[in-house]
Amino acid sequence: MNDCLLIIFTRNPELGKVKTRLAKTIGDTPALEIYTFLLKHTFNITTQLAVTKQVHYSVKIRENDLWDSKVYIKKQQFGDDLGLRMMHAFQQGFKEGFKKIIIIGSDMYDLSQSDIENAFSELKKHNFVLGPAEDGGYYLLGMKQLKTSIFRHKNWGSDSVLKDTLVNLKDESVKLLPIRNDIDIYDDIKDVEVFQDFINNSEIKKQA
Incomplete structure (x- = not known):
């Protein structure tokens, strides 16, 4: 069995329920529209990866969507906050026999396929x-052994998440990857060329 697992956390693309800070x-x-575009990008950079791939849905598993069930194993997230949902996903992965697990x-x-490789x-x-991530969080977490403290007592969505996580890992063998820009608010996209068409059709342009 391939001992590498990629977990992709996703939200169902529903109006008013995704990218709410950006909205x-x-x-x-x-x-x-931006979130749907980003979903397709994530699909494109992961579908060819030579690892086992799971998509964990935030609300409800969808059968006939972007994520081909021949390529992606579909699962449901569970837990009261993001940390517990990630912890349960890792626990499940290790229980299933995977030795190296990454979540994005x-x-x-x-983010590119080569970044994940x-x-x-x-x-x-x-x-x-x-x-x-540039905002003080992280866009990728990988581990070979479960450390539950990573997932507890964090102010998820704040600029302290990475710092607090590194405190939990201060005695561990850790590799920090290059800093990347994740997309939560308007400032994250306003100067990025690929998003200009979305911005031009947005409320911000209508009000200008």
Whole structure:
């Protein structure tokens, strides 16, 4: 059995329920369009990876969607907050026999297939890998052994998440990957060329 597992956390693409902080500036419809675009990007950079791939849905598993069930194993997230949901996903993965597990979200444009391949490669040499995000969180987490403290007592969505996680890992073998920009608010996309068409059709342009 392939001992490498990639977990992709995703939200169902529904109007008014995705990229809500971004939507406050550009409107619900462009925010949904951007999220759908990011889902397709995540699909494109993961579908050819030579590892086992799981998609974990936030609300409800969908059968006939972007994620081909021949390529992606579909699962349901569970837990009261993001940390517990990630912890349960890792626990399940290790219980299923995987030795190297990486988790990413489904909304990182600043991420490529080679970035994920490199993360798995670094996981051969280190027990943990972390991809720092510009906003103080992280866009990727990988481990070879479960450490539950990573997932507890964090202010998820704040700029302290990476710092607090590194405190939990201070005595561990950790590889930090290059810093990447994740997309939560308007400032994350306003100067990125690929998002300009979305912005031009958004509330912010209508109000200008």
